[in-house]
Amino acid sequence: MKRPSPNPGMFRKVPLWLPPSLPLKRARRLGQGGHLPFDITDAACRSGHSPSPLWGGLGRGLGDLRQTLFRVLWAILALLLLPTLALAHAQLVSSNPSDGAVVASAPAMVTLTFNEPVSPIAIKLARPDGSVSLIETFRNVGSAITITPPPALSNGSYALSYRVMSEDGHPIGGTLGFAIGAPSAGGAALAADATPRASRLLILIQRVALYLGLFLGVGGVFALTWFGREARDGRTLIRVLLGLGLVSAGLGVGLQGLDMLAVSPSALASLAPWRRGLTATYAATLALAALAMLLALASLSLRGRLAAFVSLPALLMTGLAVAASGHASAAEPQWLMRSAVFAHAAGVAVWVGALFPLTLALKRGGEAGVAMLQRFSRGILPVVALLLTSGVVLAVVQVRKVEALWTTDYGVVLSIKLGLLVALFVAATVNRAFLTAPAVDRLAAIDVAKAARPLRLSILLEILLVIAILTTVANWRFTPPPRALQLAARQAVATGLMSDKAMVEVSIFPATTGPVKVTVTPMAHGTGDLTIKELSVILSNPAAGIEPIRKKAGIDGDGDYVVEGLRLPVPGRWHIRVEILISDFEMTAPEGDVTIGP
Amino acid sequence: MSKFVKSTLALALASTLAGPAFAHVTLEKQEAAVGTGYKAVFRVPHGCKGQATSSIRVQIPEGVVNAKPMPKAGWTLDKVKGKYASTYKPYGHEVSEGVKEIEWKGGNLPDDEYEEFTVSTYLDASLKAGTTLYFPVVQSCVDGSVTRWIEIPVEGKGEPESPAPGVKLIEKK
Numbered sequence: 216m217k218r219p220s221p222n223p224g225m226f227r228k229v230p231l232w233l234p235p236s237l238p239l240k241r242a243r244r245l246g247q248g249g250h251l252p253f254d255i256t257d258a259a260c261r262s263g264h265s266p267s268p269l270w271g272g273l274g275r276g277l278g279d280l281r282q283t284l285f286r287v288l289w290a291i292l293a294l295l296l297l298p299t300l301a302l303a304h305a306q307l308v309s310s311n312p313s314d315g316a317v318v319a320s321a322p323a324m325v326t327l328t329f330n331e332p333v334s335p336i337a338i339k340l341a342r343p344d345g346s347v348s349l350i351e352t353f354r355n356v357g358s359a360i361t362i363t364p365p366p367a368l369s370n371g372s373y374a375l376s377y378r379v380m381s382e383d384g385h386p387i388g389g390t391l392g393f394a395i396g397a398p399s400a401g402g403a404a405l406a407a408d409a410t411p412r413a414s415r416l417l418i419l420i421q422r423v424a425l426y427l428g429l430f431l432g433v434g435g436v437f438a439l440t441w442f443g444r445e446a447r448d449g450r451t452l453i454r455v456l457l458g459l460g461l462v463s464a465g466l467g468v469g470l471q472g473l474d475m476l477a478v479s480p481s482a483l484a485s486l487a488p489w490r491r492g493l494t495a496t497y498a499a500t501l502a503l504a505a506l507a508m509l510l511a512l513a514s515l516s517l518r519g520r521l522a523a524f525v526s527l528p529a530l531l532m533t534g535l536a537v538a539a540s541g542h543a544s545a546a547e548p549q550w551l552m553r554s555a556v557f558a559h560a561a562g563v564a565v566w567v568g569a570l571f572p573l574t575l576a577l578k579r580g581g582e583a584g585v586a587m588l589q590r591f592s593r594g595i596l597p598v599v600a601l602l603l604t605s606g607v608v609l610a611v612v613q614v615r616k617v618e619a620l621w622t623t624d625y626g627v628v629l630s631i632k633l634g635l636l637v638a639l640f641v642a643a644t645v646n647r648a649f650l651t652a653p654a655v656d657r658l659a660a661i662d663v664a665k666a667a668r669p670l671r672l673s674i675l676l677e678i679l680l681v682i683a684i685l686t687t688v689a690n691w692r693f694t695p696p697p698r699a700l701q702l703a704a705r706q707a708v709a710t711g712l713m714s715d716k717a718m719v720e721v722s723i724f725p726a727t728t729g730p731v732k733v734t735v736t737p738m739a740h741g742t743g744d745l746t747i748k749e750l751s752v753i754l755s756n757p758a759a760g761i762e763p764i765r766k767k768a769g770i771d772g773d774g775d776y777v778v779e780g781l782r783l784p785v786p787g788r789w790h791i792r793v794e795i796l797i798s799d800f801e802m803t804a805p806e807g808d809v810t811i812g813p
Numbered sequence: 814m815s816k817f818v819k820s821t822l823a824l825a826l827a828s829t830l831a832g833p834a835f836a837h838v839t840l841e842k843q844e845a846a847v848g849t850g851y852k853a854v855f856r857v858p859h860g861c862k863g864q865a866t867s868s869i870r871v872q873i874p875e876g877v878v879n880a881k882p883m884p885k886a887g888w889t890l891d892k893v894k895g896k897y898a899s900t901y902k903p904y905g906h907e908v909s910e911g912v913k914e915i916e917w918k919g920g921n922l923p924d925d926e927y928e929e930f931t932v933s934t935y936l937d938a939s940l941k942a943g944t945t946l947y948f949p950v951v952q953s954c955v956d957g958s959v960t961r962w963i964e965i966p967v968e969g970k971g972e973p974e975s976p977a978p979g980v981k982l983i984e985k986k
Contacts, residue, residue, distance in 0.1 A: 763974075800872040800949035800963050 307377075308358075309709055312393040316711045321368040321395050325375060327360045333379040335360050336386060336475055343371025350375075370396030378477060380495070386410075386475045387695075411479040415693065418470045421463045422689035423682075425501075428460010428508050429533045429560075430685065434568015436511040437530045440523040442591045443583070448575035450515055457508045457515075464505040468492035471501075496540040503539055507532035534561035542625075542696045543609050552612060555605040562602035566595060567681040574674040592647065599643075618728065619697035619813040622786055626813075628694055632687045639680040646673050697813045712793060712805035717745050719793050719805050721752075727812045728783050735768060735776040735793055749796040750776045759785045763792075786813040838869075838950050838962045840978045841929070848938035848985040851877075854931050855950060855978060860924035864954035868918040869930050872949045873911075876940045878903050880912040883931035888920040903935040921955065942984045947977040 311326045312318050338350045338360075353362040360377070371394065378388040410418075435453040472488025473480060475495065482488050492498060510529035514522045537560035538544050538553045546552045569591050576584040610629060620626040650670040708726035712719050718740040724732050733752050739745035755763040761784060768776035783789065792806035841854035853871075860866045873880045878901045884890055893914035900909040915932060922928045940946060949963035964973035 796961070799870065799951050799961070802961070802963055804964070 307389055307391075310391050312391075313710050314391050314393070317394045317397060317713055319396070322364065322393075325362040325364055325391075327362070327377055327391070329358045329360075329379065329381075331381060332357050333360070333381055336378045336380055337376075337477070338362060338378070339376045340364065341374040341376070343369065343373065368395055370394075380475060386477070388477065410474045410477045413480050414470070414473040414478065417480055418474055418692060419686075419689050421467050421470050422692055423686050424459050424463035425467060425504060426685040426689065427456050427682070428458075428463060429504055429536065430564045430567050430681075431571060432456035432460050432568075433507050433511040433526075433529050433533045434564030434566070435571055436514050436568070437526045437565060438569035438572045438591070440514060440526040442569055442594065443572055443576060443587045444590075448579060449572045452571060454512070454515065457512050460508045461505055464501045464508070467501045468498055471495050471497045499539040500536050500541070503532055503536035507536055530561055530564055533564045534558065536560070542691065543613060546612050546696075551608065555608045558601050559605040559609060562598050562605065565598045566602065567678070569595070570674050570678045570681065574671050574678070577671050577674070613696040615697055616728070616813060622728070623697045623813045624694040625691065625696045628687060628690045632684055635680055635684045635687060639677060639684065642673055642677045642680065646670060646677070708809050708811070710791075710807055710809050712791070712807040713740055714803045714805040716741055716743075716797070716803040717793075717795050717805055719795075721791060721793065721807075721809070723791075723809055723811070726810070728786050730780050730782050731811075733766075733768075733778040733781060733791075734771075735778075737776065737793070737795060745795070746797055747776075747795055748798060751794045751796075752776075752778045752781070753792040753794060754781065754783065755790045755792075756783075756785060756787060757790065759787055761785065783811055786811050837976060838952060838978055840948065840980050842980065844981045844983055845936055846983050846985040847936050847940045847942050849936060851934050851936045851980070852931060853934055853948060853980070854929050855948070857922065857928050857930065857952065860922065861952060861954035861956075861958045861960045863924050864956045864958055865924060866922040866928075866952055867920055867955045868916060868951075868953040870914065870916040870951040870953070871930070871932065873913050873915065873932075873934070874946055874948060875899075876901070876937045877934045877946070877948075878908050878911055878937055879933070879935045880915065881933045882912070882915045882917070883933070885917055885920070885928075885930065888917040891916040891918060899939075901937045901939065903937060918953075936982065938985070940982055942982050945979040945981050947979045949977045 307327060308330050309328045311324075312322055333355070335353060335355055338353055339347055340350050341347045348365070350362055350364070352365075353360055355361075360379070362375070373393055373395065375391045375393070376388065377391070378386060380386050432453055435449060435456065439448075439450070439453070469483045469489045469492055472490065472492030472495075473482060475491045476482065476488055478488065507529045510525055510532060514525035514529060517525055534557040538556040541556070543556050544553050573584075573587060573591055576587045578584075614620060614626055614629060620630050650673055708724075709720065709722040712721060716739070718738045720736040720738075722734045724734070733754075735750060735752065737745060737747060737750065750768045751765055752768055753763045753765045755761055764781060764783075766778040766781050768778045771777045787810070788808050789811050790806065791809055792804050794802055794804045796802045836859045838858075839856050841856055842852070845851045855869065855871065857866060857869060875898050878897065882890055882892065892912045893916075894911060895913045896910045897908070897913075900907050902908075917930055936946070947965055949961070952960045952962065954960075960975060962975050963977050964975050966973055966976055966979075
């Protein structure tokens, strides 16, 4: 950005009694060097007498425009209310055979059941000898995948790795271990298909770039045309940001494909990830984002009322783009969540988009800067209120339990974001309470650029915080929200455990932290009957440092052993041990692991 | 959360205070030859979670014959006799039945006192040297609580919480 530094003396000579529009116009022409003179055709644009800062830019002929805008708004609303199939980040709810099960003979069928409809991407089987093969014989009906394993599987341990696409557009993967006959040593180790680090990093960078393009770029154009009216400061930077955003929107398709296929960035040279990426719901986000940024670019080359007219749909498109995919948009109730995401994204764009143009306008000084600052100050409060409201709605639905803020990755990201947000609000409040008024006063007293210096620094700090926040929230791409984890866990987690004398089916409901009900159905294993004098359930979580929690089970009407009111304090992998007292002197204790959601 | 932290701390503290080996019911002599007499001395270092011990019940495993408990002042002896699973020939003559379960009861052994319970036995030559023979013990306390020392350790799984006292069998010299 090169621009001749403003000449303070120039402004000092402007008589105070002149209407603001006149010196404004002159100052720009003189200060902007190579830029074309700005031709103001609409008096309403200059006068600043419009009733509201938001509608002010539209000037006369407002009736038509308003009507069109309302139509657009209605269309957006209708889109938001469309019923969709999307529910959540998919989670494996159960499988047959269950994870860790030992089955007598090779299963004719392996079934994976998820909490929402999924589409399989890749399924692999690792055999006891360590060889891994891709399985293509599977059927996918709704939320279940039925896999026909290869024939003639020998005895030993197997690992089945699956990678599926969930409705919110994020691929998930996992591994299921089971054994035929008896577990074998070694072999059959198969890590869940994970997206390579390099691909994940690229996806993260792409997200941040897209956010910069949308929020600082489109938002910047919106601020220029609505708060700044005919201000042109920062247009070059905004163009760069919009270009960056457009590149990122294009690359996003391929990167999404990388994640779905769990391959490294080198695969971008082939068509596969691009084709795959186009099938994801995220492609809709990218398309809308690209449209928003193109509109913003168009708005930049337009003038006055028309520019403002074009920048509004760009802003609305930004909200739509963000609401079109992602965890939050996939949550129920859809009408609320999608509207909240839309409002949040549009609000963010209005707020943070204004920061760059504002700081540049203040640097240059003059009534233009003051007017912009005043319009921004007036208009921003309802926007921030909307931001906060939608943010609270989103956080409550997504996180559900306060503990999830530190016990889940998603929650940690949110906590960091909230921390940065507090800093941002402090900066904004300081701006508003201590810096804005003096800057306006002193600018009015023609003390220009120097007066606004603390304010400018504070806004710069805000911009840095905003970039930090955008980088933080980009991490949500990789963290399923506690809501989705809970949704999966609201269904019971069931597992089969075995010892030398007993076999038990254990189910924990709900599979979340807090009080749970454990139901145990014991069966004899091996020769002879199983007499049960007493049955206890012991749950521990060594990784989290939780010592065994032991409870004696009672018998319910169905003859199952039940433990109620057992409290699980943390999510994660829990060790479960069922102690069956056969006689005073003999017991058997099948044990295994279960996964508990937040 | 603070409740959870407290209980975790309490658990951690409790597990440090009660060192495993120290608190277990164990056999004094941890190694014995098959085909010889064996004086099984059960060491009881603690009650049940601070309560005084009122009863010790020992199951005599198959292959351990001629079990004779040593009476103890202040305790009543109970012997459950029955048929062995097979017939054994200690000292040359056949036995097919004998004491299979012993209980010292009605006593009062405070948590901060130590006691030993003794049984004279014969380890039949048919027992396999190189294995460990376990004597499951049920310890009852005055408040009715029970600690069962009956878990048989499984190789590679670490020591169980309440292992049964065991004796390693070796060849007769």
